[in-house]
Amino acid sequence: LASALVRGVAPPIAKIGLAIWPSPLWACLIGYIMSSLVVLTVQRVRKGSFMVQASRDGRFWFTLTGISNGLSALCLFAAVRNGPITLVAPLAAIYPLVTVALSAVMLKHVEITARIVAGTLLTVAGVALVLIA
Template sequence: MTPAVLFAFASAIFLGAGVVTAQRGLRTVEPLSGAAISVPCFTVLFLLLSPLILCNEPVVWRGLPIFAAIGLFFPASLTLLTFASNRALGPVVTSTLGNLAPLFAVTLAVLLLHEPLHAHQLVGAVIAVSGAVIITVTRPRDLGSWRSWALLLPLTSALVRGVVPPIVKLGLEVWPSPLWACLIGYIMSSLVVLTVQRLRKGSFAVEGTRSGRLWFAVTGISNGLSALSLFAAVRNGPITLVAPLAAIYPLVTVGLSAIMLKHIAITPRIVAGTLLTVAGVALVLIG
């Protein structure tokens, strides 16, 4: 299970970083345009590297429709929801409510894939999620005014993020290549976000400052590496193990927010939430 654990942690690190860098980009670029930068950016990078990283990866055509269908929703819809939530609620609340994703993922893994769920894993997952929620339970000062309906954005994002891993795992049973799964999904998602950008704005070109576009390019690469790491983790281990570990990304978000956004103070509540999260992860890792 070591590769699955390492890939799950890597996914959490990249995802947590992407939430913060997206917040920087959202200062000058709106969510839709940000998605039209970030998703295609990683897709182009992946395509440029594909002759090197896919040369030994066989093609299984039966799996193509599965990964293409996943790409219509992930990461396209997830990216749009996350960026919109990030702008409305800030990176910390977005990460906190998005952290409910493992509850959906684990439930589907047990019901759909018939994965075993041990008592200590369930307790550990609940504790880890609770710890991440405690870290960010209060409203940050940078939220400004917002409406209750905005909470639906990160909650829907959590649902999408939770549903995707079990479906990806089904696809990987047909075509066991996380690299191809990620590339096909990103190609489809790029087509989706660019089409939406064209329909809404009348042009594929994105308006915004150079720095904003650059931040979204960085966000796209970070989110893409997170998705690729998640697919690799799902390929190498059960979702009941992977989902709770990948859900610790708010720790990264809070840490980087304190450094880059200058509005997070390390309080006893954050320390307590961190300790709970670490304890929960330790329970999940118990064999």
């Protein structure tokens, strides 16, 4: 439920922020700085070090995922800045559905359980509730 609310409330909050400071690039940069600080703090508290031990392949996929996620966030902020929130929020809300579908097709070793499907549907329903309200 919390994930659904965050995904539903984030685009309208981003729209308000972009009305005050209309720069999708800075919105993305500030969001990533804050996210990185949280991740680094949690790593430091859990393990006593900021560095994570990972294989070369693991670091490669982590980097590729981070770059892809950063570009998608930048595109989302640009869309929120330039388009109506009632169009952008539903488009952003469907990505969990796409993620589950692509996982089912491409990651044969990952089992798509009823819990995963329910969580995905709850996320999309949460965005719909935010838009209706």
